[in-house]
Amino acid sequence: QVQLVQSGAEVKKPGASVKVSCKASGYTFTSYGISWVRQAPGQGLEWMGWISAYNGNTNYAQKLQGRVTMTTDTSTSTAYMELRSLRSDDTAVYYCARAGRLLSFPRIWGQGTMVTVSS
């Protein structure tokens, strides 16, 4: 079955970086893109950006430009999201989701990865 499996929870100090992975299975990885969405505790959903698994093209949310990098490894069908210069307000559950295009509605979501930023 189609699924996205994310890496485990992380605890980081302010100023550090985190890299979350998202391994896809059950479909042709390069036929879709991956969106990343985060959710702070008790808050709503925030779109972070999108990457094409076909050609690596990316589009990032303006507020995260310069701090976020999304990549893919087609040999392992895995997408990655790296966030640098972490702050306490980056504490959130980070989701990857299969998204055919930049502007789309994901049907398949990963289970989420909790990232806690605390000194």
Next chain:
Amino acid sequence: EIVLTQSPGTLSLSPGERATLSCRASQSVSSSYLAWYQQKPGQAPRLLIYGASSRATGIPDRFSGSGSGTDFTLTISRLEPEDFAVYYCQQYGSSPVTFGGGTKVEIK
């Protein structure tokens, strides 16, 4: 960017009742590119509706979406116990993709 405002923030209803959730956009959503998601505690969002009114695969027909332009509605015709959750709208008609703040449907 398009700002989506959901109302009410919380809806207190009993099983069997009808739920009507609103999503209002700050500008017209292109081609009715609006989706609705359900989220339960500790779970990822689940796609319910796309294209404003098309049900996703496996979604019961008690869920329906309507609207166009700037005003959209998600209706749950008769609430089942498993429907108590938070619901989000999302527009994907223009970049960046944006989500509404959510409506919590709780048991009265």
